[in-house]
Amino acid sequence: xxxxxxxxxxxxxxxxxxxxxxxxxxxxxxxxxxxxxxxxxxxxxxxxxxxxxxxxxxxxxxxxxxxxxxxxxxxxxxxxxxxxxxxxxxxxxxxxxxxxxxxxxxxxxxxxxxxxxxxxxxxxxxxxxxxxxxxxxxxxxxxxxxxxxxxxxxxxxxxxxxxxxxxxxxxxxxxxxxxxxxxxxxxxxxxxxxxxxxxxxxxxxxxxxxxxxxxxxxxxxxxxxxxxxxxxxxxxxxxxxxxxxxxxxxxxxxxxxxxxxxxxxxxxxxxxxxxxxxxxxxxxxxxxxxxxxxxxxxxxxxxxxxxxxxxxxxxxxxxxxxxxxxxxxxxxxxxxxxxxxxxxxxxxxxxxxxxxxxxxxxxxxxxxxxxxxxxxxxxxxxxxxxxxxxxxxxxxxxxxxxxxxxxxxxxxxxxx
Amino acid sequence: xxxxxxxxxxxxxxxxxxxxxxxxxxxxxxxxxxxxxxxxxxxxxxxxxxxxxxxxxxxxxxxxxxxxxxxxxxxxxxxxxxxxxxxxxxxxxxxxxxxxxxxxxxxxxxxxxxxxxxxxxxxxxxxxxxxxxxxxxxxxxxxxxxxxxxxxxxxxxxxxxxxxxxxxxxxxxxxxxxxxxxxxxxxxxxxxxxxxxxxxxxxxxxxxxxxxxxxxxxxxxxxxxxxxxxxxxxxxxxxxxxxxxxxxxxxxxxxxxxxxxxxxxxxxxxxxxxxxxxxxxxxxxxxxxxxxxxxxxx
Numbered sequence: 001x002x003x004x005x006x007x008x009x010x011x012x013x014x015x016x017x018x019x020x021x022x023x024x025x026x027x028x029x030x031x032x033x034x035x036x037x038x039x040x041x042x043x044x045x046x047x048x049x050x051x052x053x054x055x056x057x058x059x060x061x062x063x064x065x066x067x068x069x070x071x072x073x074x075x076x077x078x079x080x081x082x083x084x085x086x087x088x089x090x091x092x093x094x095x096x097x098x099x100x101x102x103x104x105x106x107x108x109x110x111x112x113x114x115x116x117x118x119x120x121x122x123x124x125x126x127x128x129x130x131x132x133x134x135x136x137x138x139x140x141x142x143x144x145x146x147x148x149x150x151x152x153x154x155x156x157x158x159x160x161x162x163x164x165x166x167x168x169x170x171x172x173x174x175x176x177x178x179x180x181x182x183x184x185x186x187x188x189x190x191x192x193x194x195x196x197x198x199x200x201x202x203x204x205x206x207x208x209x210x211x212x213x214x215x216x217x218x219x220x221x222x223x224x225x226x227x228x229x230x231x232x233x234x235x236x237x238x239x240x241x242x243x244x245x246x247x248x249x250x251x252x253x254x255x256x257x258x259x260x261x262x263x264x265x266x267x268x269x270x271x272x273x274x275x276x277x278x279x280x281x282x283x284x285x286x287x288x289x290x291x292x293x294x295x296x297x298x299x300x301x302x303x304x305x306x307x308x309x310x311x312x313x314x315x316x317x318x319x320x321x322x323x324x325x326x327x328x329x330x331x332x333x334x335x336x337x338x339x340x341x342x343x344x345x346x347x348x349x350x351x352x353x354x355x356x357x358x359x360x361x362x363x364x365x366x367x368x369x370x371x372x373x374x375x376x377x378x379x380x381x382x383x384x385x386x387x388x389x390x391x392x393x394x395x396x397x398x399x400x401x402x403x404x405x406x407x408x409x410x411x412x413x414x415x416x
Numbered sequence: 417x418x419x420x421x422x423x424x425x426x427x428x429x430x431x432x433x434x435x436x437x438x439x440x441x442x443x444x445x446x447x448x449x450x451x452x453x454x455x456x457x458x459x460x461x462x463x464x465x466x467x468x469x470x471x472x473x474x475x476x477x478x479x480x481x482x483x484x485x486x487x488x489x490x491x492x493x494x495x496x497x498x499x500x501x502x503x504x505x506x507x508x509x510x511x512x513x514x515x516x517x518x519x520x521x522x523x524x525x526x527x528x529x530x531x532x533x534x535x536x537x538x539x540x541x542x543x544x545x546x547x548x549x550x551x552x553x554x555x556x557x558x559x560x561x562x563x564x565x566x567x568x569x570x571x572x573x574x575x576x577x578x579x580x581x582x583x584x585x586x587x588x589x590x591x592x593x594x595x596x597x598x599x600x601x602x603x604x605x606x607x608x609x610x611x612x613x614x615x616x617x618x619x620x621x622x623x624x625x626x627x628x629x630x631x632x633x634x635x636x637x638x639x640x641x642x643x644x645x646x647x648x649x650x651x652x653x654x655x656x657x658x659x660x661x662x663x664x665x666x667x668x669x670x671x672x673x674x675x676x677x678x679x680x681x682x683x684x685x686x687x688x689x690x691x692x693x694x695x696x697x698x699x700x701x702x703x704x705x706x707x708x709x710x711x712x713x714x
Contacts, residue, residue: 008513016502227497232558235464235491236514238483398467 001244005237009245014252017216026212027257030205031264052081053140056089056106056115058099064118064151065090071147089115100131107133116144199362203325203355206289209257210296211321213250217297218304218313220246221397225305230397239394243301243386247294254293258286281361284371288361291378292354296320298382302389305396306403327355347374350381388413417441418463418566418597423472425458425621432458433469434621440614445588445598447612449605449701451709455621456601457494460568463599464491476566476597487516490564494571494601496555500544504530504554507543508561515562522561529557533583549580556584560591567591568599573607585611605702617705619712629701636704639672640697641681647689657681669697 059065075083089103106112114132154167224230307313346352395412418440425433433455440446462469512522530536533553573581616626657676662669678696
C-alpha cells in the first residue's frame with residue numbers, strides 16, 4: 001500500500017466533490033429539512049395563534065361571562081398583548097335564535113373570529129358550542145373547553161357549599177413530568193417529540209448522506225469505467241489503493257458535512273430554537289452515523305464496479321438505503337419496547353445496526369457492552385466488505401458490457 | 417528493454433492471447449497490429465499489469481513488471497474520456513501525482529506540454545468546455561507527463577484532424593529519439609508503416625507475422641507491377657506468368673507469379689503495346705495485413 005497514492009486519490013475525490021453544486025445544495029437542504037422537522041412541530045405545538053382574536057360569547061345564564069373573561073385574559077401573546085378579546089353577545093330579552101343569527105352574521109362579515117355559546121337547556125343540562133367560519137384551531141378550542149370546564153366545576157362545587165379555597169386547591173391541574181433514568185443520580189426530562197424527531201432526523205440525515213454520496217461514488221465509477229479512465233488509474237496505483245482512497249475521500253466529505261451541520265445545530269440550540277436534549281447522546285450517535293456511512297460506502301464500491309449505467313446505479317443506491325431506514329418502520333415499537341426481540345435481531349445485522357442503535361440510544365439506556373459489541377461488529381463488517389468489494393472491484397471495473405451473474409461474482413471472489 | 421515471453425491469457429477457458437513473444441529495445445517503436453478482437457488490448461493490459469497473465473513472463477530491463485513499475489509506465493487507452501466537470505490543470509496534476517511526481521515539478525511539466533500542444537489557454541477550463549480533439553490532447557499529456565520509460569499508445573491518432581495527427585506523430589518520434597520503449601497499437605497501417613521499426617501482427621490471439629517492416633515486405637511482398645499503355649491490352653490477361661490482373665482500358669495492375677522477374681514481363685509485352693509508364697510496386701502494409709488475415713482465416 002502506497003499511502004501517498006491513497007492520499008492523492010482521497011484528496012481528489014474530496015475536492016472534486018466538495019466543489020460540486022449538488023454538494024452545496026445538499027449541505028443546505030439537509031439542515032433545512034432538519035429544521036423543518038424539529039423546529040416546526042415545536043412551533044406549531046406551543047405557540048398556537050399569533051394575533052389577537054376577537055371571540056364572541058353568548059351565555060344564556062349570564063354566570064359564565066365574567067369568569068370566562070377572567071380565565072381567557074390569562075392567555076397572552078409573546079409580546080404581552082392578550083390573546084383573546086371576549087365580546088359579550090348575550091341579550092337578556094332577545095330570543096336565542098336572534099342572538100345566533102346576529103352573531104353568525106358578525107362572523108361572516110369578519111368582525112368576529114368565532115363565538116362560544118353556552119346554552120342552558122334546563123337546570124342539569126347545558127350545551128357548549130364554538131361556532132366559527134373555519135373549523136377553529138384545536139389549540140384555541142382546547143383552551144376554551146378547559147376554561148369552561150374549570151369554571152363549571154368550581155361553580156358546581158361552590159353551589160354545594162364547598163369552601164372556595166378547597167375548590168381552588170383541587171381544581172389545580174397537575175401534569176405528568178416524564179423522567180428518564182440513565183445513570184444513578186442523573187435524570188433527563190423526556191420530551192417525546194424532541195426524542196422522536198431527533199432520532200428520526202439523524203436517520204434521515206444518514207440516509208440522505210448515503211443516497212447522495214453513494215450515488216456520487218457509483219456515478220463516478222460508472223464514469224471512470226465508461227471513459228476507460230479506470231485503466232489509467234489502475235496502471236498508476238493498485239485497485240486497493242484506489243478503493244481505499246475513494247472511501248477515505250468520501251468519509252472526509254461525510255465528516256465535513258457532519259461538522260457543518262453540527263455547527264448549525266449548535267447555533268440553533270444556543271438560540272434555543274431546538275431543544276438541547278436532542279444532543280444528549282450525540283457522541284455514540286455520531287460514531288454509529290460514521291460507521292454506517294463507511295459501511296454503506298464500501299458496499300457501494302463493490303456494487304458500483306458491476307453496474308453498467310447510471311440509472312441502474314441510482315436504483316441500487318435507493319434500494320440499499322431503504323434497508324437502512326427499514327428499522328424506522330419499527331420506530332414506534334422501539335419506543336414502546338426498546339428491547340423487543342425483533343429489535344434485538346436487527347441490532348446485530350450490520351445493514352440495520354446503525355439505525356437501530358441511533359433510535360435506541362435516545363430512548364433507552366444502552367449497556368456499554370452493547371455499544372462495544374455493535375461497534376466491533378460494524379468495524380469487522382466494514383473490513384470484510386472492503387475486502388470483498390475490492391475483489392469484485394478489481395475484476396468488475398475491467399469487464400464492460402453485461403452485468404456479471406451471481407455465479408461469476410462468486411468466481412471473482414475466489415480468484416487470488 | 418521490454419521482454420514478453422510466451423504470454424498466454426485465458427478468460428473462462430477462452431484463449432485471448434496465445435503464446436506471444438517479443439522484445440522491444442529502447443528508442444524503438446513497436447507496432448502491435450491486428451483486427452478487432454485479435455487480443456491487442458489484452459496484451460497491452462497484461463503488460464500494464466492491470467490483468468495477470470495465465471502464463472508467460474513480462475519483464476522490463478529483465479525484471480518482472482510489478483506494482484513498482486507504475487511510475488515509469490505511460491498509457492493512452494483507446495477509448496478516451498476524462499472527468500468532464502473537472503479543470504484541465506487539476507486533472508493533469510492529479511494523474512501526475514498518482515505517478516509520484518512532486519506538485520511543483522508536475523505543474524511545470526503541465527505548462528510545458530500544454531504550450532507544446534497549443535492548448536495552454538485552456539489550462540483553467542473545465543474539460544467539457546474543450547473540443548474533442550483538445551480533450552484528447554489533455555489525455556495525451558496525462559500519459560506522458562511523468563516522462564515514462566515505457567509508453568503504451570492504443571490508437572493514438574484516432575479522433576485528431578490531420579494537423580494534430582502530425583503534431584502527435586512528431587512527438588512520438590521525439591520520444592523514440594529520447595530512448596523510450598514505445599508500444600503502438602493501431603489499425604492505421606499507413607502510420608504504422610511510417611513510424612514503427614518493428615511490428616507484430618496478431619489474429620485471434622496468435623502471432624501471424626512479425627519483424628521489421630522491410631523484412632515483412634520482403635516476406636509477403638509479391639511481384640506487383642503497374643503499367644500504363646496504348647493499344648489493345650487484352651492479351652495481358654492470358655499471359656502464363658500473370659497470377660492476377662486488374663485490367664482497365666489503358667492501365668493495369670498485375671501480380672506476377674513468384675519466379676517471374678518484372679523485366680521478363682516487360683520483355684514479353686514491349687513489342688505488342690506502346691508502354692507509357694511501367695513501375696514495380698511495393699505492397700503496402702495494409703495490403704499485407706488484409707491478405708495475411710484472410711489467409712489465416714482459410
